[in-house]
Amino acid sequence: MKNILTIFLALCGVVCAQAQHINLNSAGRPADYVSTIMNRSQKVTDALQITGTPKGQEVLNIVANRYFELNDIYSERDSLKKAAAALEGEAKKNMQALAESQKDQKLYRSHFGFVAQLSLFLDDKQIEQVKDILTYNVVNVTYEAQCDMIPTLKEEEKVQILAWLKEAREYAIDAESSKKKHEAFGKYKGRINNYLSKRGYNLTKEREEWAKRVKARGGTL
Numbered sequence: 001m002k003n004i005l006t007i008f009l010a011l012c013g014v015v016c017a018q019a020q021h022i023n024l025n026s027a028g029r030p031a032d033y034v035s036t037i038m039n040r041s042q043k044v045t046d047a048l049q050i051t052g053t054p055k056g057q058e059v060l061n062i063v064a065n066r067y068f069e070l071n072d073i074y075s076e077r078d079s080l081k082k083a084a085a086a087l088e089g090e091a092k093k094n095m096q097a098l099a100e101s102q103k104d105q106k107l108y109r110s111h112f113g114f115v116a117q118l119s120l121f122l123d124d125k126q127i128e129q130v131k132d133i134l135t136y137n138v139v140n141v142t143y144e145a146q147c148d149m150i151p152t153l154k155e156e157e158k159v160q161i162l163a164w165l166k167e168a169r170e171y172a173i174d175a176e177s178s179k180k181k182h183e184a185f186g187k188y189k190g191r192i193n194n195y196l197s198k199r200g201y202n203l204t205k206e207r208e209e210w211a212k213r214v215k216a217r218g219g220t221l
Contacts, residue, residue, distance in 0.1 A: 020120050022061040025068050037067045044133050048126055055121050062117045063130070069110050074176045077103040107174045114173075135172040138185050139165045146192070149210040150201060157199065164188045 026034045041063040042051060050056035077099045084095035118127050132139060143162050147153060153161075168188035172181040193203060211221055 020058070022058045022065070022117065024061045025065045029068065034064075037064050041067065044130055047129060047133055048122070058121050059118065059130075062114070062121075063134075066110070066114050070107075070174070070176065073103055073106045073110065076106075111170070111174055131169055131173060135169050135181055135185075136178070138172070138182070139169050142185065142189065148214075150196070150206050157196070160195065161192055164192055 038060070041060050044063050045051040045056040045060050048056070048059070050059060080099035080102070081096060084092050084099065087095055115127060118130060122130065139162075142165055143158075146161055147158065165185070165188060168185045171184040175181040175184055197203060214221055
């Protein structure tokens with residue numbers, strides 16, 4: 001009985017190890033494109049200081065696969081929209097709507113699948129770091145800038161600003177280009193500005209005073 005249990009546990013270990021191995025979905029993709037994506041993805045493992053380790057290889061493949069998947073999703077949307085361009089009237093509108101709907105559905109599954117795979121190898125703090133790397137660290141840069149611009153921000157205001165920036169990051173992670181990523185943040189920056197204005201802050205004056213302080217310490221905006 002003891003031997004049977006030992007064998008069972010060993011088999012479970014093998015199955016779990018296999019289940020956590022992430023294959024690179026590079027089949028059928030141009031070699032130069034794959035190389036570019038792998039180099040881009042390695043920025044994540046370099047920042048986490050796990051490049052060249054077994055864990056690092058799994059995370060590298062997860063991030064690269066995410067880039068591949070996003071490219072596939074948006075390429076399919078573009079193909080459907082191109083086909084829609086040859087149609088007219090309701091048929092054209094329906095095809096365009098279908099293109100966006102399918103894109104959104106696939107992005108939804110991809111978004112949560114990406115985080116779920118990362119959680120097999122990384123803790124919550126590291127996953128946050130991955131998200132920041134993939135979105136140019138806009139959350140932290142913007143949050144720190146807001147706090148520096150308005151030193152009198154209340155704690156609940158800081159919490160709200162950070163929450164909105166992190167929400168924006170969730171959309172930015174799914175965006176198809178760097179421009180679209182920044183546009184996702186731009187929408188939330190507008191929301192933050194409106195929020196602060198309603199809270200009584202004169203943002204024009206705050207920026208002017210901030211610029212003076214930054215210049216005084218030898219920096220630039």
